[in-house]
Amino acid sequence: MRHCEERSDVAICKMNMKRIVILLVTMVTALSVAAQDYIFNRTPLAATDFAELPIGAIRPEGWLHDQLVRQAEGFTGHLDEVYREVVGPDNAWIGGEGDTWERGPYWLDGLMPLAYLLDDEQLIAKATVWSEAMLTMVHEDGYFGNRISRKYIEGFQRGKAEDWWPKMVALKILKQYYMATGDQRVIDVLTGYFKYQLANLPEKPLDHWTFWGEWRGGDNLDIVYWLYNITGEEFLLELGDLIHSQTTPWTAMFWGETNELRTQNSMHTVNLAHGFKEPIIWWQRSQDPRDLNAPDNALKIMRQTFGLPTGLWAGDEQVHFGDPTRGSELCTAVEMMYSLEEMLQATGNLQWADHLERVAYNALPTQATDAYDGRQYYQQTNQIACSREWRNFVTQHEDNDNLFGVLNGYPCCTCNMHQGWPKFTQNLWYASVDGGLAAFVYAPSTVNAKVAGGIEVSLKQETFYPFDETVKVTVNFASKKVKKAEFPLYFRVPKWCSQAEVKVNGVNVNCLSKAGDTVRIAREWTKGDVVTLTFPMEVCISHWYDGATVVERGPLVYALRMEEKWERHEFEALYEGKYGPYYYTCTSDTPWNYGFRLKDMTPELMFENFKVEVREDVGAYPWNLENAPVTIRAKAVVIKPWKEYNGSTGPIAYYREDGDDTGEEVWIELIPYGCTTLRIAEFPTRL
Numbered sequence: 001m002r003h004c005e006e007r008s009d010v011a012i013c014k015m016n017m018k019r020i021v022i023l024l025v026t027m028v029t030a031l032s033v034a035a036q037d038y039i040f041n042r043t044p045l046a047a048t049d050f051a052e053l054p055i056g057a058i059r060p061e062g063w064l065h066d067q068l069v070r071q072a073e074g075f076t077g078h079l080d081e082v083y084r085e086v087v088g089p090d091n092a093w094i095g096g097e098g099d100t101w102e103r104g105p106y107w108l109d110g111l112m113p114l115a116y117l118l119d120d121e122q123l124i125a126k127a128t129v130w131s132e133a134m135l136t137m138v139h140e141d142g143y144f145g146n147r148i149s150r151k152y153i154e155g156f157q158r159g160k161a162e163d164w165w166p167k168m169v170a171l172k173i174l175k176q177y178y179m180a181t182g183d184q185r186v187i188d189v190l191t192g193y194f195k196y197q198l199a200n201l202p203e204k205p206l207d208h209w210t211f212w213g214e215w216r217g218g219d220n221l222d223i224v225y226w227l228y229n230i231t232g233e234e235f236l237l238e239l240g241d242l243i244h245s246q247t248t249p250w251t252a253m254f255w256g257e258t259n260e261l262r263t264q265n266s267m268h269t270v271n272l273a274h275g276f277k278e279p280i281i282w283w284q285r286s287q288d289p290r291d292l293n294a295p296d297n298a299l300k301i302m303r304q305t306f307g308l309p310t311g312l313w314a315g316d317e318q319v320h321f322g323d324p325t326r327g328s329e330l331c332t333a334v335e336m337m338y339s340l341e342e343m344l345q346a347t348g349n350l351q352w353a354d355h356l357e358r359v360a361y362n363a364l365p366t367q368a369t370d371a372y373d374g375r376q377y378y379q380q381t382n383q384i385a386c387s388r389e390w391r392n393f394v395t396q397h398e399d400n401d402n403l404f405g406v407l408n409g410y411p412c413c414t415c416n417m418h419q420g421w422p423k424f425t426q427n428l429w430y431a432s433v434d435g436g437l438a439a440f441v442y443a444p445s446t447v448n449a450k451v452a453g454g455i456e457v458s459l460k461q462e463t464f465y466p467f468d469e470t471v472k473v474t475v476n477f478a479s480k481k482v483k484k485a486e487f488p489l490y491f492r493v494p495k496w497c498s499q500a501e502v503k504v505n506g507v508n509v510n511c512l513s514k515a516g517d518t519v520r521i522a523r524e525w526t527k528g529d530v531v532t533l534t535f536p537m538e539v540c541i542s543h544w545y546d547g548a549t550v551v552e553r554g555p556l557v558y559a560l561r562m563e564e565k566w567e568r569h570e571f572e573a574l575y576e577g578k579y580g581p582y583y584y585t586c587t588s589d590t591p592w593n594y595g596f597r598l599k600d601m602t603p604e605l606m607f608e609n610f611k612v613e614v615r616e617d618v619g620a621y622p623w624n625l626e627n628a629p630v631t632i633r634a635k636a637v638v639i640k641p642w643k644e645y646n647g648s649t650g651p652i653a654y655y656r657e658d659g660d661d662t663g664e665e666v667w668i669e670l671i672p673y674g675c676t677t678l679r680i681a682e683f684p685t686r687l
């Protein structure tokens with residue numbers, strides 16, 4: 001541990017996480033009341049340094065609040081009306097005879113946290129119907145929920161009622177309900193259900209009813225350990241061992257011992273997002289570095305195979321090499337975010353915070369309409385039209401996969417999309433085991449939590465991040481009597497930031513933090529103290545599929561700005577039942593066939609050829625074409641033979657080549673990927 005310069009009452013040190021773990025071991029004996037209020041790992045699980053806060057402790061502010069309100073006013077708050085037949089009153093999870101499988105729980109997995117984050121009474125009432133049903137529809141053997149499988153009806157999933165998989169989503173809902181309310185019945189119902197699992201899994205393993213449970217066992221395991229940390233009942237560790245043994249062997253796959261990460265069509269894209277966390281969830285029990293480090297190795301392999309610059313991968317139903325015209329499913333985005341959040345909390349490894357921001361701030365915002373009344377099943381990294389045309393996806397769904405609609409493509413995303421932003425909000429702040437708080441992911445928010453032996457602190461994070469380079473955190477206390485308290489604050493220096501600056505009350509502590517560092521500031525904080533973090537964002541280039549060029553700045557990928565023509569259409573009567581009543585298309589006349597030349601992207605010329613313009617007049621909602629807060633004017637070149645093919649960018653010979661197929665030099669405008677609907681994000685690279 002290196003102490004940086006100390007001035008007056010400011011003491012700042014930075015260290016990497018390995019060092020923090022060592023330091024904290026010595027602190028545990030002096031643990032404060034605050035730490036006991038939050039749920040850290042219990043032995044023999046690996047000691048955790050950070051813990052989730054109760055739902056409601058973190059309040060979204062600024063653009064993030066606007067985003068959550070849009071969800072409340074759009075699909076998330078109204079899915080029981082929009083998709084009434086499946087998640088309305090006849091759903092079997094709430095006592096009806098309709099759908100009994102994943103779709104109802106999927107919706108609640110996002111509605112439940114959203115309702116409490118916004119403290120919205122109507123939404124809380126809606127969500128409570130489901131949690132009450134789950135907590136009261138409990139059977140003698142510990143099973144909860146409907147167990148009657150019913151005859152198949154088109155558009156419903158009424159069979160395989162007892163399947164382990166949809167229960168895994170229900171477990172996540174009950175955990176969140178407990179984190180919002182402290183309702184003790186959750187502990188009793190989960191304890192009973194896990195005893196049922198322990199008794200029945202040997203005969204009916206995770207893949208007994210469907211194969212989803214086997215691939216997604218990490219979701220089940222995660223909640224088993226969460227309950228163990230509360231009750232300490234030994235049988236939960238035994239159950240965890242059993243669940244892990246029946247789950248897809250992700251660690252072996254991620255170390256390349258099996259070939260799924262190098263083989264197209266080797267697995268379902270969303271299963272990979274679920275499985276991504278499993279080695280780390282299991283590591284808490286195994287404490288084997290092989291498990292801990294497996295996801296990092298998976299990323300290294302995927303960077304050469306399936307990876308996309310959004311932090312996701314090409315996967316339209318099945319996984320594929322990362323051609324930017326392939327699809328990326330919305331469920332993959334929200335499930336990968338959830339996996340990264342669980343991994344970040346379990347390890348404190350900031351790599352997962354960087355990756356979480358990459359998905360949340362690039363892939364997620366672009367896949368739903370501004371009003372949250374339409375979503376895409378698949379997004380394309382290079383997406384020049386959202387139209388009814390045949391594209392190179394595994395599943396075609398009558399050519400409607402990349403439209404913005406209600407049920408087009410497949411209905412899973414309509415139900416599952418809701419968890420993305422609410423859970424992201426819930427992971428902006430953690431309690432630290434030494435009685436402090438940690439901000440590892442940045443967005444405007446306020447946190448009210450206990451520190452230093454039970455003192456209630458209120459920290460306001462003011463920022464226009466991820467567009468702005470500055471994050472300002474102001475310290476306040478709940479009680480007027482409290483003026484000062486000593487506790488640590490933790491911050492992340494993003495991996496992309498080489499020259500972070502940290503100030504306390506305007507005093508530059510002269511402590512240059514390295515990219516990827518955890519900054520720990522332990523001091524006596526006074527009401528009104530301000531921490532200012534500055535993360536200078538520089539334009540940089542990365543190369544992806546076949547050497548394609550991607551422009552990045554800070555946590556954001558930048559993409560070609562294209563004018564958008566949105567049109568609303570009714571689905572034909574033939575398809576309305578299957579795909580919903582309406583959809584939006586988005587098309588453009590903006591030319592898009594541009595590439596970049598390596599000679600224009602040398603370090604000496606980057607500043608000259610990629611000019612950043614930051615707008616000051618952006619309203620609250622930044623995630624669209626009109627409000628895009630940052631523009632990069634870039635020197636590009638026309639790629640003459642690059643033409644449209646069936647609504648997508650067509651083949652050229654291909655992204656990286658030395659041949660002279662370039663036309664005139666042009667200046668193009670790039671805006672954040674998350675603000676685009678139509679775009680080129682992976683550009684051909686020429687000499």
Ligand SMILES: [Zn+2]
Nearest residue numbers: 329331412413
């Ligand atoms: Zn989906």
